[in-house]
Amino acid sequence: MDLNLTPAEQEFRQQIRGWFAENLPHEWKMAQVRKLSEDDAAATLRKWQLKLGEAGWLGLSWPREYGGRGGTLMEQAIYLTEGHHADAPLPLDWVGLRLLGPTLMDVGTPEQRARYLNRIVTGQMVWCQGFSEPNAGSDLAGLHTRAVLEGDHYVANGHKIWSTTAQYADWCMLLARTNPEVPKHKGITMFAVDMQSPGITVRPIKQIGGTSEFNEIFFENVRIPRDNIIGGAENGWSVAMRALTYERGLYTMINQAKYRTSWEEMAEYARRTRRRGRPMIEDPRVREQLAQSYADIELMRLTNLRYISRYQRGVQPAEESSLMKLHWSMTEQRLYDLGMTLGGPKALAMTGSPAALCDGSWNNYYFASRSVTIYGGTQDIQRNLIAERIYGLPR
Numbered sequence: 001m002d003l004n005l006t007p008a009e010q011e012f013r014q015q016i017r018g019w020f021a022e023n024l025p026h027e028w029k030m031a032q033v034r035k036l037s038e039d040d041a042a043a044t045l046r047k048w049q050l051k052l053g054e055a056g057w058l059g060l061s062w063p064r065e066y067g068g069r070g071g072t073l074m075e076q077a078i079y080l081t082e083g084h085h086a087d088a089p090l091p092l093d094w095v096g097l098r099l100l101g102p103t104l105m106d107v108g109t110p111e112q113r114a115r116y117l118n119r120i121v122t123g124q125m126v127w128c129q130g131f132s133e134p135n136a137g138s139d140l141a142g143l144h145t146r147a148v149l150e151g152d153h154y155v156a157n158g159h160k161i162w163s164t165t166a167q168y169a170d171w172c173m174l175l176a177r178t179n180p181e182v183p184k185h186k187g188i189t190m191f192a193v194d195m196q197s198p199g200i201t202v203r204p205i206k207q208i209g210g211t212s213e214f215n216e217i218f219f220e221n222v223r224i225p226r227d228n229i230i231g232g233a234e235n236g237w238s239v240a241m242r243a244l245t246y247e248r249g250l251y252t253m254i255n256q257a258k259y260r261t262s263w264e265e266m267a268e269y270a271r272r273t274r275r276r277g278r279p280m281i282e283d284p285r286v287r288e289q290l291a292q293s294y295a296d297i298e299l300m301r302l303t304n305l306r307y308i309s310r311y312q313r314g315v316q317p318a319e320e321s322s323l324m325k326l327h328w329s330m331t332e333q334r335l336y337d338l339g340m341t342l343g344g345p346k347a348l349a350m351t352g353s354p355a356a357l358c359d360g361s362w363n364n365y366y367f368a369s370r371s372v373t374i375y376g377g378t379q380d381i382q383r384n385l386i387a388e389r390i391y392g393l394p395r
């Protein structure tokens with residue numbers, strides 16, 4: 001495989017670079033959005049997502065028949081990298097774009113594709129993911145939310161937790177138990193649920209930093225039309241695993257550009273900052289950690305390219321997405337631990353403080369990196385999947 005960009009890809013990179021320069025207002029850049037209240041930030045991201053949708057960038061690698069541009073995954077990777085360099089925020093609707101959309105293309109009915117895909121790809125919807133429950137996280141198949149068929153509707157009751165952006169979501173991809181009589185993996189169904197339905201209460205979870213990234217969702221006799229089932233009744237487990245595969249795999253492309261920028265900032269900081277009378281870059285421990293992170297990020301880049309190459313040859317993402325998720329989560333934590341080591345007390349200064357390093361981004365990313373080994377399936381669960389499904393080890 002030739003790892004260099006083709007002339008057409010280089011031209012595409014110039015095109016997208018120019019688009020960001022002309023269309024991303026200064027006040028919508030990530031550095032500015034970070035300073036806003038949570039509600040204002042969400043409103044800004046919605047406006048930005050509509051603009052991206054109008055320009056056709058949200059569905060860059062989606063097939064044309066679903067409103068996409070029919071671009072390659074390599075173009076998608078270039079777009080994400082350039083967006084990062086332009087300090088562009090990501091759209092608010094990551095669930096619709098990254099999880100539900102591709103899943104509907106695989107298993108949705110023609111009516112569902114017509115109903116949702118065009119609105120997702122033009123930035124008009126925000127979806128949330130209603131999978132986890134207080135007693136069903138890693139053991140997702142143990143979920144208790146029930147949906148009972150009554151005529152043309154299912155009636156759902158239950159309690160979901162850790163649902164990201166649910167307070168701003170228009171729709172939810174919900175997992176509920178529709179048959180309690182069969183083994184737990186077999187009695188689950190996935191639904192598309194309108195968040196305006198009577199009986200839904202969203203309660204934001206206040207985090208230690210004062211924000212509410214995620215929410216509890218309570219379902220009380222919520223009526224869901226029967227044709228909102230995604231991927232067939234009692235087939236929810238396999239549909240959810242498919243959606244999670246998309247979540248684990250494609251994330252890495254975006255993150256790699258972010259890590260590279262932070263790594264370069266850290267190396268530069270280590271070069272120009274003196275500790276105990278000499279430049280930090282001369283400290284063998286700092287050099288070792290920088291080298292480790294450099295290798296981690298480079299490995300991620302090459303793994304992404306392999307993934308793109310395989311995907312373009314028609315191989316669907318599968319177990320390898322667990323490997324990517326595991327590697328990316330370890331890379332992120334090691335890198336931002338290094339930021340803390342380098343910055344010392346200064347690394348604790350947050351965005352908005354004059355003492356903040358790199359506008360507080362290392363600090364932000366360090367705290368965010370605590371969650372990366374949990375969401376989308378924990379690190380332990382990824383290790384189990386790799387052991388069982390890639391190496392064929394016993395359960």
Ligand SMILES: Cc1cc2nc3c(=O)[nH]c(=O)nc-3n(C[C@H](O)[C@H](O)[C@H](O)COP(=O)(O)OP(=O)(O)OC[C@H]3O[C@@H](n4cnc5c(N)ncnc54)[C@H](O)[C@@H]3O)c2cc1C
Nearest residue numbers: 129130131132137138139162163164371374375376378380
């Ligand atoms: C930032 C963030 C965003 C999230 N967003 C969403 C969202 O939008 N929607 C949603 O539905 N959920 C979301 N989640 C929830 C996430 O999916 C769960 O937190 C995750 O699946 C783990 O479940 P749990 O928290 O119940 O932990 P548990 O499952 O209780 O796990 C506790 C610990 O035990 C370990 N463990 C559990 N089982 C095993 C096993 N079989 N083998 C080895 N170790 C094991 C785990 O690795 C972990 O260390 C989010 C979580 C985070 C952190």
